[in-house]
Amino acid sequence: MIDLPGLGPNGENRSRKREVVTDTAGTPVAELSIAPPLYIARAMAAQRKAKPLPVDQRRAALHKAGAIFATSHSAGLDFDAYVQLASRVSGLPIAVTRAQAVEVSHAVVAAFDSVQPARPIGAVPNWRDVRAGQATAIWSRRGELFGVHASGNAPGVHGLWPQALAMGYRVAIRPSRREPFTAHRLVTALREAGFRDDDVTYLPTDHAGADEIIASADLALVYGGSDVAAKYSGDPKVFVNGPGRTKILLTAEQDWRDHLDVIVDSIARLGGMACVNTTAVLVEGDAAALASAIADRLRTIEALPPDDERAVLPTQTVESARAMAAFVAARAVGTRTLLGADQIVAELGDGRAALRPAVHLLADLDAEKLNTELAFPCVWIASWERTNGLGPLRNSLVVSAFTEDDALIGDLLDEPTIANVYRGPTPTYYTASSLPHDGFLADFLMRTKGFVRLS
Known part of the structure; x- marks a missing residue:
């Protein structure tokens, strides 16, 4: 036990209160x-009293922390052992877990540079640079504690969140x-690299403690599904990274056969x-x-344990996988089933099940079905x-539009509820350091102030 x-x-x-973490086999x-x-309230009050490290120290510490994360021992785990354990408990295939950990x-190495595309071109980051x-x-922080x-x-x-450290937040x-x-x-890596204990804290907690973190922070970032989005969407101090409901659109002049590889890859x-x-095509x-x-493409994916380097599909406990299949069956009523709930659960024989793909053809544009985002x-x-x-x-977080219609692209970009538009056969998971995810985090954390210096 770690x-x-x-x-x-x-x-x-x-x-005194402990919680056991299990893998997907239990x-x-x-x-x-x-x-x-x-404890959380007191810890965050102490963080609030701390002044941010100087800019050069923050930059150097972030650069160093990225390397430490990938090379050090933490909680008795080297990088490979950490990847194996993270894969086991999340159910994410080990090759994907490793790739994301490297990312x-x-x-973290690039965090300081990654915030710069969000800075208004006319804004200066440090008033001392003004003549x-x-x-x-x-360019100024909207708060101190994140x-x-x-x-x-x-x-x-x-x-993502280490960018807040780059901007001087605790x-x-x-x-x-x-x-x-x-x-x-x-x-642990950030602290070893030079950040102080009150610059960044790690506070595992339950729901009551989670509410305290939001209450004690100036601004907050939360991840979750529709329930989390509904809880926090009206709170201006909370940046919600909720369901993506990501989509692909193909217009009539496109031959889908030319794009099948990208479409399937974006799904799986x-x-x-x-x-x-x-989520929807x-x-x-x-x-x-x-x-x-x-x-036809998705049904050929083999169900494998998450620690198999060839694994593509996520795993859950058999009980959770069956519950997921039952939900899909209920949601799919009225659709034409191509890969349905009856084949989702692929038991691996050790208490775990891989979740095979599901594909349904809708008779109409049912918004509830089109926006049903599930973790497989x-x-x-x-x-x-x-x-x-x-x-x-x-x-939609992303719409990849396979089209030659300039007017349609313009309309998609003008639509306030679509966060990102990719034109042409671009995978919906594509990302780059200069590309906002759901806007730049700095858009939420920073603001501009007018400054006049006469002396």
Whole structure:
């Protein structure tokens, strides 16, 4: 059993209340200290009193921390052992887990540079750089203390919040109790690299403690599904990274056969567990042939344990997998089933099950079905006509539009509820350091202030 204490402003914290972390077969692997709300309130109050490290120190520490994350021992685990354990508890295939962990390392190294594309071109980051007699804009923090509720479906979510450290925030992380290892490893690396204990804390906690983190922070980032989005969407101090409901649209002049590889890859890459995986495919015209071809491709994916390097599909406990299949069966009523709920659960013989892909062809543009995002390769396919407009595409993190229609691209970019538009056969999971995810995090954390210097 691995011991995972909290990491507070005064070092490690082991609480009376502990929680056992199990892998997807139900085997206990770690014991997590659960911080009570009072401890969290005091820890974050101490963080608030700390002044940010100087800019050059923050830059150097982030650069160093990325390398430490990928090379050090943390909680008794080297990098390979950490990857294996993170894969076991999350159910994410080990090759995907490893790739995302490496991406976290790179993202931390690049965190300082990654925030720069969000800075207004006319804004200066440091008032001391302004010469006497100048009037200009200063890029300034909207607060001092940033809280994060991290998700546990993949390590990659931890590549974003270190940007807050680059901007001078002190950060309090509530790790997922499902996969707490990535956050622990990263906070440990940041401290070893030069950040102080009160610059960044690791606060595993329950729901009451999670509410305290939000209450104690100036601003917060939360990950979750529709329930989390509904809870926090009206709170201006909370940046919600909710369901992606990501989609692909093909217009009539496109031959879907030319794009089948990209479409299938967008559905199944990353285990189908990410918000950038394709949830729905809309086709101008008859969608039946494309739906059949997608199903033919996806049904060939072999169900393997997550520690197999060839694994593509995520795993859960058999009980959870059966519950997922029952949900899909209920949601799919009225659709044409190509890969249905009856074949989703692929038992592996050790208490775990891989989740085989599901493919359904809709008779109409049912918004509830099109926006049903699940943590495995599950896709809803429908015919779309120009007269349907953008309604079926709204509320999407990504829309990849395979089209030659410039006016349609303009309309998609103008639609406020679509966060990202990729033109041409671009996988919906595509990312780059200069590309916003759901806007830049710095858009939320920073603002411009007017500044005049006469002397």
